[in-house]
Amino acid sequence: MSGTADLEMKEHHLTTPATPEDLAKLELGDVVYFDGLVFTGRIGLYKKLFDEKAPPPVDIASLTNVTFHCSPAVGQNDSGEWEVAAVTATASFRFEKHLPLLMDGHGIRCVIGKGGMAQEFYEKHFKRLGAVFLNTVGYGIGAQYGRGITGVKDVYWLDELGIAQAMWVFEVKNFGPFLVECDARGNSLYQMALAETNVELGKLYEGLPLPTLKRMGEVHNPEDEVF
Amino acid sequence: MPTVETHAISSELIREVAFELNRRAAIGIPKDVGDSIADMAERETQKLSKFVLLEIVNNYKVAVDEQRPMCADTGLPRFYAKIGNDAALEGGFVALERSVRQGTADATERVPLRPNRVHPITRHDYNNNVGIHAPTVDYSWEPDVDWIELTSFHKGGLFGGDYRMLFPTDGIDGIKRFFLDVISEFFKRGLSCQPAIVGIGIGGTKDTCVRLAKEAACLRVVGDRNPDPQIAKLEEELNDLGKRTSLGPMGFKGEGAVMDTHIEVAYTHTGGMPISIHHQCFALRRATARIHPDGQVEYRENPLWFTDYYRRDGVA
Numbered sequence: 346m347s348g349t350a351d352l353e354m355k356e357h358h359l360t361t362p363a364t365p366e367d368l369a370k371l372e373l374g375d376v377v378y379f380d381g382l383v384f385t386g387r388i389g390l391y392k393k394l395f396d397e398k399a400p401p402p403v404d405i406a407s408l409t410n411v412t413f414h415c416s417p418a419v420g421q422n423d424s425g426e427w428e429v430a431a432v433t434a435t436a437s438f439r440f441e442k443h444l445p446l447l448m449d450g451h452g453i454r455c456v457i458g459k460g461g462m463a464q465e466f467y468e469k470h471f472k473r474l475g476a477v478f479l480n481t482v483g484y485g486i487g488a489q490y491g492r493g494i495t496g497v498k499d500v501y502w503l504d505e506l507g508i509a510q511a512m513w514v515f516e517v518k519n520f521g522p523f524l525v526e527c528d529a530r531g532n533s534l535y536q537m538a539l540a541e542t543n544v545e546l547g548k549l550y551e552g553l554p555l556p557t558l559k560r561m562g563e564v565h566n567p568e569d570e571v572f
Numbered sequence: 573m574p575t576v577e578t579h580a581i582s583s584e585l586i587r588e589v590a591f592e593l594n595r596r597a598a599i600g601i602p603k604d605v606g607d608s609i610a611d612m613a614e615r616e617t618q619k620l621s622k623f624v625l626l627e628i629v630n631n632y633k634v635a636v637d638e639q640r641p642m643c644a645d646t647g648l649p650r651f652y653a654k655i656g657n658d659a660a661l662e663g664g665f666v667a668l669e670r671s672v673r674q675g676t677a678d679a680t681e682r683v684p685l686r687p688n689r690v691h692p693i694t695r696h697d698y699n700n701n702v703g704i705h706a707p708t709v710d711y712s713w714e715p716d717v718d719w720i721e722l723t724s725f726h727k728g729g730l731f732g733g734d735y736r737m738l739f740p741t742d743g744i745d746g747i748k749r750f751f752l753d754v755i756s757e758f759f760k761r762g763l764s765c766q767p768a769i770v771g772i773g774i775g776g777t778k779d780t781c782v783r784l785a786k787e788a789a790c791l792r793v794v795g796d797r798n799p800d801p802q803i804a805k806l807e808e809e810l811n812d813l814g815k816r817t818s819l820g821p822m823g824f825k826g827e828g829a830v831m832d833t834h835i836e837v838a839y840t841h842t843g844g845m846p847i848s849i850h851h852q853c854f855a856l857r858r859a860t861a862r863i864h865p866d867g868q869v870e871y872r873e874n875p876l877w878f879t880d881y882y883r884r885d886g887v888a
Contacts, residue, residue, distance in 0.1 A: 349620050349825060374620060389695070418644040420684035430684055431635075433644035436730065436763060460761040483624050483821060484765045485855035486631035487644035507697030508687050522627065524620075535761055538620075541825040545818035546756060553749040557739050567756045 349374065349537055358519070362410040363455055368477050371525045373534040377479055378521030382409040382498060382514060383457070385416055387435055389510025391443035393502060402501035406452035408514065414440065414458035416509040418487065419497070427497035429515065431487030434459035437478070438572045445470050459484050461526040461535045463572070472531030479523035480534075493520030543568045579865035580660040581720060583667040589861050589869055590675025593724035594649060595683050596859035598641040601632040602873040604794040605856045608831045609767060621826030625767075628821070628854055643855035646685040647728040649676050649701050651709045652791060652877060656717035660865070669709055672722070673702050688729065710783075712882050723860040723875040725790050732764035732851030735782055739844055744806070747774070747847060751810050754849045755817055759829065762822035765853035766829035769794065770814060773848045776838030782848040788834040789852035791877035798835055799883070807833050821854075836878070 352374035359367050361381030371377065384405070393399045418431045437444075437458030444462075447453050454476040461478055462471075471478060481490065496516040503511040526534045550567050564571065609632075613625035635642035651672050661668050677700035680687050687699040689706045701707065734754045738746045751772070758764040771789025773781035797804040811833040820826020831854070840846060860875045 350618065352619065354619065354623065376623075416644070416686060418641045418646060418684050418686040420681065431641040431644035435645070460763055480822070482627045483631070483854070484762055485643040485645070485853055486627055487855075488635035488638065488640040488642050489627070489631045491640050491644065492634060492638060507690070508699055509690075509697060510695075535823065538824050539760060542760070542818045542823065545816070546752070549752055549813060549816060550749070553745050553752070554742075556736060556746055556749065557742050558737055560736075567752070570760055571757045 348541055365475055368475055368529045371477055371528055373525055373528055373532055375525045377523045378519050380518050383411045383413050383517050385413050385513040387414055389506040390512045395443050395446045410452050411455040412453050429491055429494040431491035433487040434481040436460045438462055441466055448474055457523055464533055464536055467527045467531045467533055471527050475529040477529055478527035480526045482522050482524055493517050580662040581863055581865055583663045583671045586668055586671035587675045590672045591678045593859045593861055594679030597724045597726055597857040598683050599635050599639060602858055606632055608794045609854055616826050618826040620824040621820035624821040644686050646688050647726040649726050650707045652723040653709055654712050654714055654721040656719050657715045658718040659720050672709055676707050677702050715881055719862050719864050721862045726857035728853050732758045735848040737846050750847055758851055759819035760823045764851035767821055767831045767854045768851035769831045770833045771850045772835045774837045775840035778846055780838050781846045784836040785848035785850045788836045789850040791875045792834045793874050794832045803835050807835050
């Protein structure tokens with residue numbers, strides 16, 4: 346494949362837990378929707394599970410194999426039920442330390458998030474497990490994702506972690522769209538995109554000198570990334 | 573000229589307006605931004621970037637149709653208050669700040685907004701977006717009027733802002749390089765959630781240029797130009813440079829995802845040229861209200877924060 350212009354962007358509707366066959370079919374740039382259960386997890390949950398080694402509040406593997414780096418805008422209705430208004434991803438690269446523990450220890454094979462992960466991380470973990478990384482679209486289309494959440498099955502560690510960091514288990518229907526960023530073979534859409542955009546970006550830097558004052562830890566090659 | 577009769581603006585009204593501003597900001601995209609993204613979606617020729625832009629346009633519609641927050645990351649709700657020099661507040665400024673804090677807690681529960689504000693060390697969350705220095709209220713003043721204006725803004729938190737101490741020798745090229753550097757940092761992989769409005773603060777002190785960059789990104793509408801022709805020209809030039817980066821929405825190849833570029837300046841140290849840049853994402857949550865002493869409230873989308881008085885030069 347020569348570039349992102351050649352992507353087919355096929356649409357898939359998967360039911361959780363997603364099977365290895367489902368995941369193997371997904372190609373870079375494909376669009377995915379889920380029916381079933383999806384749970385949220387970010388640093389609060391990971392610290393609890395993996396740093397404090399607290400027993401999981403539920404058998405995660407028997408629930409679903411899809412997790413989402415996010416937290417909801419959520420309220421309670423008059424009968425005390427949670428109603429999710431919107432949900433938006435948070436940047437996933439900060440979770441490199443804990444994510445393999447979730448994938449290996451709890452059977453997670455679909456990670457939904459923001460920005461993807463480093464190529465080496467995909468090779469080391471996603472390829473080995475036949476797992477996929479899906480990006481939310483645009484990163485700020487929370488209302489559309491909120492519409493795909495039909496109910497809250499459970500919420501764990503709410504008092505201790507707060508609404509933003511608690512583990513929410515969502516019942517979802519037609520939940521998407523999500524874009525395939527890393528396929529089950531460890532290929533990355535962002536690696537393809539960066540190769541394309543770095544060409545144009547490099548041209549614009551021509552003739553612009555480095556700043557007079559440097560700072561420790563800065564990168565100066567425009568092809569480098571900040572993580 | 574001072575008004576003849578002064579009525580104090582009620583703190584209960586301010587609390588209601590603070591709630592309503594948070595609600596309006598969270599759900600409805602201001603027209604300038606909505607139109608700008610729709611134009612970009614129409615123009616875009618790259619498949620992935622066009623797909624993303626069309627989904628963003630669709631999301632604006634879903635948010636309004638179903639009265640959902642357009643983005644669940646409420647960011648950090650904050651307020652800008654412009655106070656008429658002849659305005660009187662029931663209970664004074666302490667009451668105003670209390671009303672704004674209460675209005676933010678009300679909105680967090682009832683819109684709902686995601687409670688994002690936590691203690692930076694303990695990570696404690698009161699689940700209401702209120703805490704130490706939260707929400708912030710920034711003030712400016714306006715001569716010869718008796719109203720106050722409040723703007724609610726939900727500013728995303730983690731990416732898309734930077735600062736650099738440049739020197740006169742770095743010149744305009746140094747500004748251009750920093751502009752490109754911040755795009756390189758945060759447009760890749762879509763960390764800025766672009767298309768973004770790029771706000772640039774040049775001069776002042778470190779804290780002043782950071783503040784001005786944020787205000788330039790958040791409080792000026794798409795298409796607005798700085799009244800100083802020389803700065804307006806630089807805005808156009810940088811805006812064009814941003815569009816040529818080929819870093820589209822989410823960092824996919826496309827037209828560089830810059831909605832507009834706004835520059836604000838402040839007089840600075842004779843030896844330096846500090847600069848800060850902020851990217852404001854496409855989920856731009858902003859609403860303004862003017863509150864009159866007779867209790868009349870006028871809601872609008874343009875904050876009109878940068879008045880002639882606010883940008884004043886000279887001694888007077």
